[in-house]
Amino acid sequence: MDANFDKELFIEKFKNSCNRIQIKNFKKNEIVTTYIEKRNQICIVLSGEVDLIRYDSNGNKTIIGHFVVSDVFGEVFYPANTNNELFVIARKNSEVLFFTYDTLFTKCRRNCDFHKELTSNLTELFLDQIINLNLRIELLTKRTIREKILSYFDILSKRSIRRSFTLPFSYTDLADFLSVDRSAMMRELKLLVDEGFIKKHGNRITLTF
Amino acid sequence: MDANFDKELFIEKFKNSCNRIQIKNFKKNEIVTTYIEKRNQICIVLSGEVDLIRYDSNGNKTIIGHFVVSDVFGEVFYPANTNNELFVIARKNSEVLFFTYDTLFTKCRRNCDFHKELTSNLTELFLDQIINLNLRIELLTKRTIREKILSYFDILSKRSIRRSFTLPFSYTDLADFLSVDRSAMMRELKLLVDEGFIKKHGNRITLTF
DNA sequence: TTTTTTCTGTTGCATATGCAACAATTTTAT
DNA sequence: ATAAAATTGTTGCATATGCAACAGAAAAAA
Numbered sequence: 001m002d003a004n005f006d007k008e009l010f011i012e013k014f015k016n017s018c019n020r021i022q023i024k025n026f027k028k029n030e031i032v033t034t035y036i037e038k039r040n041q042i043c044i045v046l047s048g049e050v051d052l053i054r055y056d057s058n059g060n061k062t063i064i065g066h067f068v069v070s071d072v073f074g075e076v077f078y079p080a081n082t083n084n085e086l087f088v089i090a091r092k093n094s095e096v097l098f099f100t101y102d103t104l105f106t107k108c109r110r111n112c113d114f115h116k117e118l119t120s121n122l123t124e125l126f127l128d129q130i131i132n133l134n135l136r137i138e139l140l141t142k143r144t145i146r147e148k149i150l151s152y153f154d155i156l157s158k159r160s161i162r163r164s165f166t167l168p169f170s171y172t173d174l175a176d177f178l179s180v181d182r183s184a185m186m187r188e189l190k191l192l193v194d195e196g197f198i199k200k201h202g203n204r205i206t207l208t209f
Numbered sequence: 210m211d212a213n214f215d216k217e218l219f220i221e222k223f224k225n226s227c228n229r230i231q232i233k234n235f236k237k238n239e240i241v242t243t244y245i246e247k248r249n250q251i252c253i254v255l256s257g258e259v260d261l262i263r264y265d266s267n268g269n270k271t272i273i274g275h276f277v278v279s280d281v282f283g284e285v286f287y288p289a290n291t292n293n294e295l296f297v298i299a300r301k302n303s304e305v306l307f308f309t310y311d312t313l314f315t316k317c318r319r320n321c322d323f324h325k326e327l328t329s330n331l332t333e334l335f336l337d338q339i340i341n342l343n344l345r346i347e348l349l350t351k352r353t354i355r356e357k358i359l360s361y362f363d364i365l366s367k368r369s370i371r372r373s374f375t376l377p378f379s380y381t382d383l384a385d386f387l388s389v390d391r392s393a394m395m396r397e398l399k400l401l402v403d404e405g406f407i408k409k410h411g412n413r414i415t416l417t418f
Numbered sequence: 419t420t421t422t423t424t425c426t427g428t429t430g431c432a433t434a435t436g437c438a439a440c441a442a443t444t445t446t447a448t
Numbered sequence: 449a450t451a452a453a454a455t456t457g458t459t460g461c462a463t464a465t466g467c468a469a470c471a472g473a474a475a476a477a478a
Contacts, residue, residue: 140349
Protein backbone atom coordinates (compact mmCIF):
# COMPACT_ATOMS: atom_id res chain seq x y z
CA MET A 1 0.00 0.00 0.00
CA ASP A 2 2.29 2.73 1.26
CA ALA A 3 5.39 2.37 -0.82
CA ASN A 4 7.52 3.86 1.95
CA PHE A 5 6.61 1.25 4.48
CA ASP A 6 9.45 -1.16 5.04
CA LYS A 7 8.37 -4.31 6.76
CA GLU A 8 11.86 -5.64 7.19
CA LEU A 9 12.93 -2.46 8.91
CA PHE A 10 9.85 -2.48 11.08
CA ILE A 11 10.49 -6.01 12.20
CA GLU A 12 14.12 -5.17 12.89
CA LYS A 13 13.00 -2.36 15.18
CA PHE A 14 10.50 -4.64 16.79
CA LYS A 15 13.21 -7.08 17.69
CA ASN A 16 15.53 -4.62 19.33
CA SER A 17 13.64 -1.84 20.94
CA CYS A 18 10.99 -2.98 23.38
CA ASN A 19 11.17 -5.22 26.39
CA ARG A 20 7.51 -6.12 26.21
CA ILE A 21 8.16 -8.20 23.17
CA GLN A 22 9.27 -11.80 22.98
CA ILE A 23 10.85 -13.65 20.14
CA LYS A 24 10.84 -17.43 20.00
CA ASN A 25 12.16 -19.99 17.59
CA PHE A 26 10.26 -23.07 16.52
CA LYS A 27 11.35 -26.16 14.70
CA LYS A 28 9.21 -27.62 11.95
CA ASN A 29 5.99 -29.19 13.24
CA GLU A 30 6.33 -27.62 16.68
CA ILE A 31 3.24 -25.99 18.14
CA VAL A 32 3.64 -22.23 18.14
CA THR A 33 0.54 -21.38 20.16
CA THR A 34 -3.03 -22.42 20.84
CA TYR A 35 -6.17 -20.30 20.72
CA ILE A 36 -7.71 -21.73 23.84
CA GLU A 37 -7.09 -19.08 26.44
CA LYS A 38 -7.82 -15.45 25.75
CA ARG A 39 -4.54 -13.69 26.37
CA ASN A 40 -4.98 -11.11 23.61
CA GLN A 41 -1.82 -12.32 22.03
CA ILE A 42 -0.58 -10.88 18.76
CA CYS A 43 2.06 -12.75 16.83
CA ILE A 44 4.12 -11.80 13.80
CA VAL A 45 6.03 -14.22 11.63
CA LEU A 46 9.65 -13.08 11.38
CA SER A 47 10.85 -16.02 9.36
CA GLY A 48 9.53 -19.36 8.18
CA GLU A 49 5.90 -20.36 7.75
CA VAL A 50 3.16 -21.30 10.19
CA ASP A 51 -0.36 -22.67 9.74
CA LEU A 52 -3.47 -22.06 11.79
CA ILE A 53 -5.24 -25.41 12.06
CA ARG A 54 -8.70 -26.54 13.14
CA TYR A 55 -9.80 -30.08 13.73
CA ASP A 56 -13.56 -30.43 13.93
CA SER A 57 -15.50 -33.09 15.78
CA ASN A 58 -15.44 -35.37 12.71
CA GLY A 59 -11.68 -35.25 12.61
CA ASN A 60 -11.67 -33.06 9.53
CA LYS A 61 -8.59 -30.92 9.42
CA THR A 62 -8.88 -27.45 8.01
CA ILE A 63 -6.06 -25.04 7.39
CA ILE A 64 -7.72 -21.87 8.55
CA GLY A 65 -4.74 -19.70 7.82
CA HIS A 66 -1.31 -19.93 6.27
CA PHE A 67 1.07 -17.26 7.47
CA VAL A 68 4.43 -16.20 6.06
CA VAL A 69 6.95 -13.47 6.87
CA SER A 70 5.37 -10.30 8.27
CA ASP A 71 1.92 -11.85 8.58
CA VAL A 72 0.12 -11.28 11.84
CA PHE A 73 -1.93 -13.86 13.69
CA GLY A 74 -3.02 -14.61 17.22
CA GLU A 75 -6.04 -15.27 19.35
CA VAL A 76 -6.75 -11.56 19.64
CA PHE A 77 -8.11 -11.83 16.11
CA TYR A 78 -10.63 -14.47 17.14
CA PRO A 79 -13.91 -13.99 18.95
CA ALA A 80 -13.73 -15.18 22.53
CA ASN A 81 -16.62 -17.58 22.28
CA THR A 82 -15.51 -19.88 19.52
CA ASN A 83 -16.18 -23.52 20.14
CA ASN A 84 -13.25 -24.70 18.14
CA GLU A 85 -9.82 -25.66 19.27
CA LEU A 86 -7.41 -23.85 17.06
CA PHE A 87 -3.68 -24.15 17.10
CA VAL A 88 -0.74 -22.86 15.15
CA ILE A 89 1.96 -25.17 13.88
CA ALA A 90 5.31 -24.30 12.36
CA ARG A 91 5.50 -25.72 8.87
CA LYS A 92 9.15 -24.81 8.60
CA ASN A 93 11.66 -23.71 11.18
CA SER A 94 10.25 -20.36 12.13
CA GLU A 95 10.90 -17.28 14.20
CA VAL A 96 7.88 -15.66 15.75
CA LEU A 97 7.43 -12.39 17.62
CA PHE A 98 4.92 -12.23 20.48
CA PHE A 99 3.30 -9.39 22.34
CA THR A 100 -0.06 -8.65 23.83
CA TYR A 101 -2.58 -6.19 22.55
CA ASP A 102 -2.28 -4.24 25.79
CA THR A 103 1.30 -3.47 24.89
CA LEU A 104 -0.03 -0.97 22.42
CA PHE A 105 -1.58 1.13 25.15
CA THR A 106 0.92 0.94 27.97
CA LYS A 107 4.42 2.29 28.15
CA CYS A 108 7.27 -0.07 28.66
CA ARG A 109 9.92 0.44 31.33
CA ARG A 110 12.49 1.85 28.99
CA ASN A 111 9.82 4.30 27.87
CA CYS A 112 10.91 3.56 24.35
CA ASP A 113 9.47 5.78 21.67
CA PHE A 114 8.96 2.60 19.78
CA HIS A 115 5.40 2.54 21.00
CA LYS A 116 4.58 5.61 19.00
CA GLU A 117 5.54 3.87 15.83
CA LEU A 118 4.15 0.53 16.81
CA THR A 119 0.52 1.44 16.48
CA SER A 120 0.78 3.13 13.15
CA ASN A 121 2.89 0.37 11.68
CA LEU A 122 0.54 -2.21 13.05
CA THR A 123 -2.28 -0.61 11.11
CA GLU A 124 -0.31 -1.40 8.01
CA LEU A 125 0.14 -5.03 9.00
CA PHE A 126 -3.53 -5.32 9.92
CA LEU A 127 -4.49 -3.95 6.54
CA ASP A 128 -2.37 -6.58 4.82
CA GLN A 129 -4.00 -9.23 6.94
CA ILE A 130 -7.46 -8.00 5.96
CA ILE A 131 -6.50 -8.20 2.30
CA ASN A 132 -5.31 -11.77 2.81
CA LEU A 133 -8.50 -12.73 4.59
CA ASN A 134 -10.63 -11.22 1.84
CA LEU A 135 -8.70 -13.20 -0.72
CA ARG A 136 -9.37 -16.32 1.30
CA ILE A 137 -13.07 -15.54 1.45
CA GLU A 138 -13.09 -15.03 -2.30
CA LEU A 139 -11.82 -18.57 -2.69
CA LEU A 140 -14.09 -20.14 -0.13
CA THR A 141 -17.26 -18.56 -1.52
CA LYS A 142 -16.63 -20.10 -4.93
CA ARG A 143 -19.26 -22.76 -5.47
CA THR A 144 -17.32 -25.58 -7.09
CA ILE A 145 -13.95 -27.23 -6.50
CA ARG A 146 -12.94 -26.31 -10.01
CA GLU A 147 -13.63 -22.64 -9.39
CA LYS A 148 -11.74 -22.74 -6.10
CA ILE A 149 -8.72 -24.35 -7.70
CA LEU A 150 -8.66 -21.99 -10.66
CA SER A 151 -9.14 -18.91 -8.49
CA TYR A 152 -6.32 -19.95 -6.23
CA PHE A 153 -4.03 -20.78 -9.13
CA ASP A 154 -4.88 -17.44 -10.63
CA ILE A 155 -3.73 -15.70 -7.46
CA LEU A 156 -0.50 -17.70 -7.36
CA SER A 157 0.08 -17.00 -11.02
CA LYS A 158 -0.33 -13.27 -10.50
CA ARG A 159 1.96 -13.30 -7.50
CA SER A 160 4.72 -15.01 -9.41
CA ILE A 161 3.99 -12.84 -12.47
CA ARG A 162 4.39 -15.98 -14.59
CA ARG A 163 1.97 -18.63 -15.80
CA SER A 164 4.03 -21.19 -13.92
CA PHE A 165 4.37 -21.38 -10.18
CA THR A 166 5.16 -23.76 -7.36
CA LEU A 167 2.43 -24.62 -4.89
CA PRO A 168 3.20 -23.50 -1.35
CA PHE A 169 1.28 -26.54 -0.10
CA SER A 170 1.32 -30.26 -0.55
CA TYR A 171 -1.81 -31.43 -2.37
CA THR A 172 -3.09 -32.84 0.89
CA ASP A 173 -2.76 -29.44 2.52
CA LEU A 174 -4.11 -27.63 -0.50
CA ALA A 175 -7.34 -29.57 -0.14
CA ASP A 176 -7.50 -28.62 3.53
CA PHE A 177 -6.86 -25.00 2.61
CA LEU A 178 -9.62 -24.93 0.00
CA SER A 179 -11.80 -26.85 2.45
CA VAL A 180 -12.62 -29.68 0.05
CA ASP A 181 -12.09 -33.42 -0.03
CA ARG A 182 -8.64 -34.35 -1.18
CA SER A 183 -9.62 -37.13 -3.56
CA ALA A 184 -12.33 -34.97 -5.09
CA MET A 185 -9.78 -32.24 -5.61
CA MET A 186 -7.30 -34.65 -7.20
CA ARG A 187 -10.03 -35.85 -9.53
CA GLU A 188 -10.82 -32.29 -10.53
CA LEU A 189 -7.13 -31.52 -11.04
CA LYS A 190 -6.88 -34.51 -13.35
CA LEU A 191 -9.87 -33.28 -15.33
CA LEU A 192 -8.29 -29.83 -15.62
CA VAL A 193 -5.12 -31.45 -16.98
CA ASP A 194 -7.07 -33.71 -19.36
CA GLU A 195 -9.11 -30.80 -20.63
CA GLY A 196 -5.95 -28.81 -21.25
CA PHE A 197 -6.49 -26.03 -18.74
CA ILE A 198 -3.36 -26.68 -16.73
CA LYS A 199 -0.12 -28.63 -16.78
CA LYS A 200 1.07 -30.30 -13.63
CA HIS A 201 4.51 -31.63 -12.78
CA GLY A 202 4.90 -32.48 -9.13
CA ASN A 203 3.88 -29.38 -7.24
CA ARG A 204 4.62 -27.10 -10.17
CA ILE A 205 1.60 -25.84 -12.08
CA THR A 206 1.40 -24.11 -15.44
CA LEU A 207 -1.74 -22.38 -16.60
CA THR A 208 -2.48 -22.99 -20.28
CA PHE A 209 -5.68 -21.07 -20.83
CA MET B 210 -10.94 -5.32 23.07
CA ASP B 211 -9.91 -2.10 24.75
CA ALA B 212 -12.80 -1.33 27.05
CA ASN B 213 -12.05 2.38 26.89
CA PHE B 214 -12.49 2.63 23.17
CA ASP B 215 -15.73 4.37 22.31
CA LYS B 216 -16.73 3.81 18.73
CA GLU B 217 -19.61 6.24 18.86
CA LEU B 218 -17.35 8.97 20.12
CA PHE B 219 -14.74 8.16 17.54
CA ILE B 220 -17.27 8.36 14.75
CA GLU B 221 -18.57 11.66 16.13
CA LYS B 222 -15.07 13.08 16.00
CA PHE B 223 -14.62 11.70 12.53
CA LYS B 224 -17.67 13.56 11.33
CA ASN B 225 -16.70 16.94 12.65
CA SER B 226 -12.99 17.38 12.67
CA CYS B 227 -11.36 16.73 9.34
CA ASN B 228 -11.97 18.20 5.93
CA ARG B 229 -10.49 15.22 4.13
CA ILE B 230 -13.46 13.15 5.08
CA GLN B 231 -16.77 12.86 3.29
CA ILE B 232 -20.08 11.64 4.60
CA LYS B 233 -22.83 10.54 2.26
CA ASN B 234 -26.33 9.23 2.72
CA PHE B 235 -27.78 6.35 0.77
CA LYS B 236 -31.31 5.13 0.40
CA LYS B 237 -32.09 1.45 0.55
CA ASN B 238 -30.82 -0.45 -2.52
CA GLU B 239 -28.66 2.42 -3.70
CA ILE B 240 -25.12 1.57 -4.77
CA VAL B 241 -22.66 2.88 -2.20
CA THR B 242 -19.48 2.18 -4.13
CA THR B 243 -17.86 -0.22 -6.55
CA TYR B 244 -14.51 -1.97 -6.25
CA ILE B 245 -13.53 -1.45 -9.85
CA GLU B 246 -11.06 1.41 -9.65
CA LYS B 247 -8.24 1.39 -7.15
CA ARG B 248 -8.71 4.61 -5.24
CA ASN B 249 -7.58 3.21 -1.90
CA GLN B 250 -10.90 4.16 -0.44
CA ILE B 251 -11.77 3.32 3.14
CA CYS B 252 -15.40 3.46 4.21
CA ILE B 253 -17.03 3.25 7.61
CA VAL B 254 -20.69 2.57 8.22
CA LEU B 255 -22.10 5.32 10.44
CA SER B 256 -25.69 4.08 10.34
CA GLY B 257 -27.71 1.47 8.52
CA GLU B 258 -26.42 -1.66 6.85
CA VAL B 259 -24.59 -2.31 3.60
CA ASP B 260 -23.64 -5.50 1.73
CA LEU B 261 -20.62 -6.26 -0.38
CA ILE B 262 -21.88 -8.26 -3.35
CA ARG B 263 -20.28 -10.35 -6.05
CA TYR B 264 -21.96 -11.73 -9.14
CA ASP B 265 -19.91 -14.39 -10.86
CA SER B 266 -20.01 -15.33 -14.53
CA ASN B 267 -22.79 -17.87 -13.89
CA GLY B 268 -24.98 -15.21 -12.36
CA ASN B 269 -24.51 -16.58 -8.88
CA LYS B 270 -24.83 -13.84 -6.31
CA THR B 271 -22.65 -14.01 -3.23
CA ILE B 272 -22.83 -11.73 -0.25
CA ILE B 273 -19.12 -11.35 0.38
CA GLY B 274 -19.60 -9.08 3.35
CA HIS B 275 -22.36 -7.67 5.51
CA PHE B 276 -21.42 -4.45 7.27
CA VAL B 277 -23.16 -2.68 10.13
CA VAL B 278 -22.43 0.36 12.26
CA SER B 279 -18.69 1.00 12.77
CA ASP B 280 -17.65 -1.69 10.31
CA VAL B 281 -14.98 -0.73 7.82
CA PHE B 282 -14.95 -1.72 4.17
CA GLY B 283 -13.56 -0.43 0.90
CA GLU B 284 -11.49 -1.40 -2.07
CA VAL B 285 -8.29 -0.72 -0.15
CA PHE B 286 -8.94 -4.04 1.58
CA TYR B 287 -8.97 -5.89 -1.73
CA PRO B 288 -6.03 -6.95 -3.81
CA ALA B 289 -5.70 -4.86 -6.95
CA ASN B 290 -5.77 -7.74 -9.38
CA THR B 291 -9.08 -9.34 -8.60
CA ASN B 292 -11.09 -10.38 -11.60
CA ASN B 293 -14.39 -9.88 -9.93
CA GLU B 294 -16.71 -6.96 -10.05
CA LEU B 295 -17.65 -6.18 -6.51
CA PHE B 296 -20.07 -3.55 -5.39
CA VAL B 297 -21.59 -2.34 -2.18
CA ILE B 298 -25.33 -1.85 -1.82
CA ALA B 299 -27.24 -0.18 0.99
CA ARG B 300 -29.65 -2.67 2.50
CA LYS B 301 -31.25 0.01 4.60
CA ASN B 302 -31.03 3.76 4.48
CA SER B 303 -27.44 4.25 5.47
CA GLU B 304 -24.85 6.88 6.31
CA VAL B 305 -21.32 6.14 5.18
CA LEU B 306 -18.05 7.91 5.87
CA PHE B 307 -15.40 8.00 3.12
CA PHE B 308 -11.75 8.82 3.09
CA THR B 309 -8.65 7.56 1.32
CA TYR B 310 -5.85 5.61 2.86
CA ASP B 311 -3.47 8.44 2.04
CA THR B 312 -5.39 10.63 4.45
CA LEU B 313 -3.68 8.76 7.23
CA PHE B 314 -0.27 9.99 6.19
CA THR B 315 -0.89 13.55 5.06
CA LYS B 316 -1.92 16.51 7.13
CA CYS B 317 -5.14 18.25 6.34
CA ARG B 318 -5.40 21.99 5.81
CA ARG B 319 -6.75 22.73 9.24
CA ASN B 320 -3.80 20.77 10.59
CA CYS B 321 -6.26 19.04 12.88
CA ASP B 322 -4.77 16.88 15.57
CA PHE B 323 -7.44 14.46 14.62
CA HIS B 324 -4.93 12.68 12.44
CA LYS B 325 -2.96 11.62 15.46
CA GLU B 326 -5.92 9.81 16.82
CA LEU B 327 -7.15 8.55 13.52
CA THR B 328 -4.43 6.01 12.98
CA SER B 329 -4.57 4.49 16.41
CA ASN B 330 -8.34 4.30 16.41
CA LEU B 331 -8.31 2.80 12.97
CA THR B 332 -6.16 -0.02 14.28
CA GLU B 333 -9.03 -0.83 16.59
CA LEU B 334 -11.54 -0.86 13.75
CA PHE B 335 -9.24 -2.95 11.61
CA LEU B 336 -8.91 -5.44 14.42
CA ASP B 337 -12.67 -5.75 14.66
CA GLN B 338 -12.83 -6.27 10.95
CA ILE B 339 -10.24 -9.05 11.13
CA ILE B 340 -12.29 -10.75 13.82
CA ASN B 341 -15.37 -10.54 11.62
CA LEU B 342 -13.52 -11.94 8.65
CA ASN B 343 -12.17 -14.81 10.71
CA LEU B 344 -15.67 -15.61 11.85
CA ARG B 345 -16.77 -15.62 8.25
CA ILE B 346 -13.97 -17.98 7.29
CA GLU B 347 -14.96 -20.24 10.17
CA LEU B 348 -18.41 -20.54 8.61
CA LEU B 349 -17.25 -20.96 5.05
CA THR B 350 -14.75 -23.70 5.86
CA LYS B 351 -17.46 -25.83 7.44
CA ARG B 352 -18.03 -28.79 5.14
CA THR B 353 -21.81 -29.20 5.16
CA ILE B 354 -24.78 -26.86 4.89
CA ARG B 355 -25.97 -28.09 8.25
CA GLU B 356 -22.70 -27.18 9.93
CA LYS B 357 -22.69 -23.77 8.30
CA ILE B 358 -26.23 -23.04 9.42
CA LEU B 359 -25.65 -24.22 12.98
CA SER B 360 -22.35 -22.35 13.29
CA TYR B 361 -23.95 -19.17 12.09
CA PHE B 362 -26.96 -19.57 14.35
CA ASP B 363 -24.59 -20.22 17.21
CA ILE B 364 -22.88 -16.90 16.55
CA LEU B 365 -26.19 -15.05 16.36
CA SER B 366 -27.35 -16.74 19.52
CA LYS B 367 -24.25 -15.71 21.40
CA ARG B 368 -24.53 -12.15 20.13
CA SER B 369 -28.10 -11.83 21.32
CA ILE B 370 -27.21 -13.69 24.54
CA ARG B 371 -30.49 -15.60 24.12
CA ARG B 372 -31.38 -18.85 22.41
CA SER B 373 -33.78 -16.87 20.22
CA PHE B 374 -32.75 -14.32 17.66
CA THR B 375 -33.90 -12.62 14.49
CA LEU B 376 -32.01 -13.28 11.29
CA PRO B 377 -30.37 -10.16 9.89
CA PHE B 378 -30.98 -11.59 6.41
CA SER B 379 -33.83 -12.87 4.35
CA TYR B 380 -33.47 -16.61 3.74
CA THR B 381 -32.53 -15.87 0.15
CA ASP B 382 -29.70 -13.66 1.33
CA LEU B 383 -28.70 -16.05 4.08
CA ALA B 384 -28.06 -18.68 1.42
CA ASP B 385 -25.94 -16.19 -0.52
CA PHE B 386 -24.06 -15.33 2.65
CA LEU B 387 -23.32 -18.96 3.48
CA SER B 388 -22.52 -19.51 -0.19
CA VAL B 389 -24.93 -22.41 -0.66
CA ASP B 390 -27.97 -23.12 -2.80
CA ARG B 391 -31.11 -21.60 -1.38
CA SER B 392 -33.38 -24.59 -1.87
CA ALA B 393 -30.78 -26.92 -0.41
CA MET B 394 -30.52 -24.64 2.60
CA MET B 395 -34.31 -24.51 3.02
CA ARG B 396 -34.40 -28.30 2.88
CA GLU B 397 -31.71 -28.52 5.55
CA LEU B 398 -33.54 -25.96 7.71
CA LYS B 399 -36.69 -28.07 7.46
CA LEU B 400 -34.74 -31.14 8.53
CA LEU B 401 -33.30 -29.23 11.49
CA VAL B 402 -36.84 -28.25 12.50
CA ASP B 403 -38.18 -31.78 12.02
CA GLU B 404 -35.32 -33.27 14.01
CA GLY B 405 -35.98 -30.82 16.82
CA PHE B 406 -32.76 -28.86 16.69
CA ILE B 407 -34.36 -25.51 16.00
CA LYS B 408 -37.69 -23.74 15.94
CA LYS B 409 -38.44 -21.35 13.13
CA HIS B 410 -41.14 -18.68 12.93
CA GLY B 411 -40.65 -16.33 10.03
CA ASN B 412 -37.13 -15.01 10.36
CA ARG B 413 -37.00 -15.71 14.07
CA ILE B 414 -34.99 -18.76 15.11
CA THR B 415 -34.86 -20.55 18.45
CA LEU B 416 -32.17 -23.07 19.24
CA THR B 417 -33.52 -26.10 21.10
CA PHE B 418 -30.44 -28.23 21.55
C1' DT C 419 21.43 -47.97 4.14
C1' DT C 420 16.75 -49.80 5.58
C1' DT C 421 12.46 -48.93 7.66
C1' DT C 422 8.67 -46.16 8.55
C1' DT C 423 5.73 -42.64 7.59
C1' DT C 424 3.51 -39.43 4.72
C1' DC C 425 1.89 -38.12 0.25
C1' DT C 426 0.03 -39.02 -4.37
C1' DG C 427 -3.00 -40.98 -7.58
C1' DT C 428 -7.01 -43.57 -8.50
C1' DT C 429 -11.64 -45.81 -8.28
C1' DG C 430 -16.50 -47.47 -6.83
C1' DC C 431 -20.11 -46.10 -4.33
C1' DA C 432 -23.34 -43.25 -1.53
C1' DT C 433 -25.32 -38.98 -0.81
C1' DA C 434 -25.45 -34.14 -0.01
C1' DT C 435 -26.00 -30.42 -2.76
C1' DG C 436 -27.17 -27.86 -6.80
C1' DC C 437 -30.53 -26.97 -10.37
C1' DA C 438 -35.05 -26.16 -12.32
C1' DA C 439 -39.54 -25.36 -11.74
C1' DC C 440 -43.74 -24.03 -9.59
C1' DA C 441 -47.42 -22.37 -6.29
C1' DA C 442 -48.30 -19.76 -2.28
C1' DT C 443 -47.22 -15.96 0.32
C1' DT C 444 -45.40 -11.60 1.44
C1' DT C 445 -43.51 -7.25 0.26
C1' DT C 446 -42.93 -3.32 -2.69
C1' DA C 447 -44.36 -0.25 -6.27
C1' DT C 448 -47.90 2.10 -8.96
C1' DA D 449 -56.39 -0.46 -3.86
C1' DT D 450 -54.35 -3.08 -7.31
C1' DA D 451 -50.64 -4.78 -9.80
C1' DA D 452 -45.97 -6.19 -9.92
C1' DA D 453 -42.05 -8.05 -7.87
C1' DA D 454 -39.65 -10.56 -4.57
C1' DT D 455 -39.47 -14.18 -1.08
C1' DT D 456 -40.69 -18.55 0.82
C1' DG D 457 -41.62 -23.32 0.70
C1' DT D 458 -41.43 -27.52 -1.71
C1' DT D 459 -40.16 -31.43 -4.84
C1' DG D 460 -37.95 -34.51 -8.60
C1' DC D 461 -33.90 -35.19 -10.72
C1' DA D 462 -28.93 -34.95 -11.98
C1' DT D 463 -24.41 -34.70 -10.51
C1' DA D 464 -20.56 -32.93 -8.02
C1' DT D 465 -18.54 -34.01 -3.99
C1' DG D 466 -17.42 -36.70 0.00
C1' DC D 467 -16.04 -41.13 1.82
C1' DA D 468 -13.48 -45.39 2.05
C1' DA D 469 -10.02 -47.96 0.50
C1' DC D 470 -5.79 -49.23 -1.59
C1' DA D 471 -1.27 -49.39 -4.21
C1' DG D 472 2.74 -47.03 -5.57
C1' DA D 473 5.92 -43.04 -4.95
C1' DA D 474 8.24 -39.95 -2.23
C1' DA D 475 9.95 -38.18 1.96
C1' DA D 476 11.42 -38.60 6.65
C1' DA D 477 13.26 -41.19 10.32
C1' DA D 478 16.01 -44.75 12.25
